[in-house]
Amino acid sequence: xxxxxxxxxxxxxxxxxxxxxxxxxxxxxxxxxxxxxxxxxxxxxxxxxxxxxxxxxxxxxxxxxxxxxxxxxxxxxxxxxxxxxxxxxxxxxxxxxxxxxxxxxxxxxxxxxxxxxxxxxxxxxxxxxxxxxxxxxxxxxxxxxxxxxxxxxxxxxxxxxxxxxxxxxxxxxxxxxxxxxxxx
Numbered sequence: 001x002x003x004x005x006x007x008x009x010x011x012x013x014x015x016x017x018x019x020x021x022x023x024x025x026x027x028x029x030x031x032x033x034x035x036x037x038x039x040x041x042x043x044x045x046x047x048x049x050x051x052x053x054x055x056x057x058x059x060x061x062x063x064x065x066x067x068x069x070x071x072x073x074x075x076x077x078x079x080x081x082x083x084x085x086x087x088x089x090x091x092x093x094x095x096x097x098x099x100x101x102x103x104x105x106x107x108x109x110x111x112x113x114x115x116x117x118x119x120x121x122x123x124x125x126x127x128x129x130x131x132x133x134x135x136x137x138x139x140x141x142x143x144x145x146x147x148x149x150x151x152x153x154x155x156x157x158x159x160x161x162x163x164x165x166x167x168x169x170x171x172x173x174x175x176x177x178x179x180x181x182x183x184x
Contacts, residue, residue: 001141003171004179005148006033006067008118012052014152021155021164022059028168030175032150033065065178103147103182114182115140117167118149119160131163138170145182146171 007021025032036056060066104111117137120126137146148167154160176182 001143001145001174002176002182002184003141003146003148003174004033004176004182005030005150005168006035006179007150007152008035009152010034010036010056011038011152015052017152017155020161021150021152024155024161024165025150025168027165028172028175030168031059031063031177033067033179034059035067038068063177103145103179105180105183110183112145112183114145114147116147116149118151119154119163121151121154121157121160127157127159131159134163134167137167141171141174147179147182 005025007018007025010018022032034056056066100116101113102111103114115137117134119130119134121130140146148164148171150164
């Protein structure tokens with residue numbers, strides 16, 4: 001099945017880690033989608049860094065998709081708003097929101113099961129458990145579309161960089177440039 005790669009938490013706050021993740025992806029000929037936070041936790045504002053905006057424009061020109069990842073990157077929505085949110089997204093012609101187990105095309109009223117792989121590095125136990133989870137994903141990957149979600153903060157850990165490099169090599173030849181291709 002197809003594999004889509006995205007880099008989350010793209011913001012000036014994680015500039016160096018994000019650049020490292022992009023370089024790591026380039027080793028496997030992957031242009032990850034960039035999931036940008038305009039005002040990360042109200043600490044850094046994307047528009048205040050002209051060079052950062054120019055860098056994003058350059059990456060978009062190289063073929064990276066750019067998505068908005070919330071404005072402040074703070075949660076506050078509840079589960080009851082899910083259906084209303086999808087309806088609003090459809091009305092505004094936004095496509096391809098996602099959650100941990102599904103991708104959606106609210107415009108076409110479609111959804112599809114899709115496994116997302118992302119590391120969790122907040123504690124040593126979570127880090128090790130997600131490494132094991134990633135390693136088992138290659139056995140599920142022929143059956144469902146996969147989304148590899150890289151988080152800039154996780155690039156601080158050598159073990160995660162090494163595991164990600166191995167995972168990208170495992171899925172070589174199966175990458176798609178656009179999330180909508182997971183529906184094909």
